[in-house]
Amino acid sequence: MISVDRAVIARLIKAGQKFEILVDPVKALEVKAGKPILMEELLAIPEVFEDSKKGLKVSPSLVNKTFGTNDLEQVVTKIIKEGQVQLTTEQRTTMLDAKKKAIADLIAKRAVNPQTFVPHPPDRILRAMEQAKVKIEIEKRPEEQLETIIKAIQGIIPLHFEKIQVAIFIPADFAATASSALRAFGSMTKEEWTSDGDYRCLLELSGGAQQALYDKLNSITHGQAEVKIIKR
Numbered sequence: 001m002i003s004v005d006r007a008v009i010a011r012l013i014k015a016g017q018k019f020e021i022l023v024d025p026v027k028a029l030e031v032k033a034g035k036p037i038l039m040e041e042l043l044a045i046p047e048v049f050e051d052s053k054k055g056l057k058v059s060p061s062l063v064n065k066t067f068g069t070n071d072l073e074q075v076v077t078k079i080i081k082e083g084q085v086q087l088t089t090e091q092r093t094t095m096l097d098a099k100k101k102a103i104a105d106l107i108a109k110r111a112v113n114p115q116t117f118v119p120h121p122p123d124r125i126l127r128a129m130e131q132a133k134v135k136i137e138i139e140k141r142p143e144e145q146l147e148t149i150i151k152a153i154q155g156i157i158p159l160h161f162e163k164i165q166v167a168i169f170i171p172a173d174f175a176a177t178a179s180s181a182l183r184a185f186g187s188m189t190k191e192e193w194t195s196d197g198d199y200r201c202l203l204e205l206s207g208g209a210q211q212a213l214y215d216k217l218n219s220i221t222h223g224q225a226e227v228k229i230i231k232r
Helices: 025-032 060-067 072-082 089-110 122-131 142-153 172-182 207-221
Strands: 008-014 017-023 049-051 163-170 186-193 199-206 226-231
Touching: 008 025, 008 072, 017 025, 017 060, 017 072, 025 072, 025 089, 060 072, 089 122, 089 142, 089 207, 122 142, 163 172, 163 207, 172 186, 172 199, 172 207, 199 207, 207 226
Parallel strands: none
Antiparallel strands: 008 017, 017 049, 163 199, 163 226, 186 199
């Protein structure tokens, strides 16, 4: 359970009746976005209130009549998804800033500057978002907002989305660790292990993730990995 001091009110008015629960603000927005959350991570108090500040609870019979169930998880999910999460101004600002950064990081990983084929730094993307006055939806996941935001900023900074294919060679000493790490960067189209334990593969990934791939492999292999772009 989270502490009551950290919790905010999620409120739904249904059939003229007010239903309130005390929730973790971040977890509540994740529920609103469709992510399953454990109730003990979400709720400060496992109760449904008519007035949470006064501690007035809604009767189980009224809960069942309104929601068709007394299952707490189902009721809580409906209250959050259909109602409002009462964030403070500071909480909303902090969460919006975090979501902006997450969106900028996603764009930086997936797109490159078509003039240089190098990703734009996230800070440059953030400045373009500010200049374009994009609207960030706090209740939506970053992935759900990418298309709209990309359209808004493409007139400010050039963006090119491409898939590249790279051939990678990893010496045997680092092969097991590196081969596992590579899967986070894209899809493997071919891979093989040599009789000496070396590892070779063809990996398809976003052009914007190229530098992050190099950095990861250098970190694991101390610069002994070989990477060659074979298709853009």
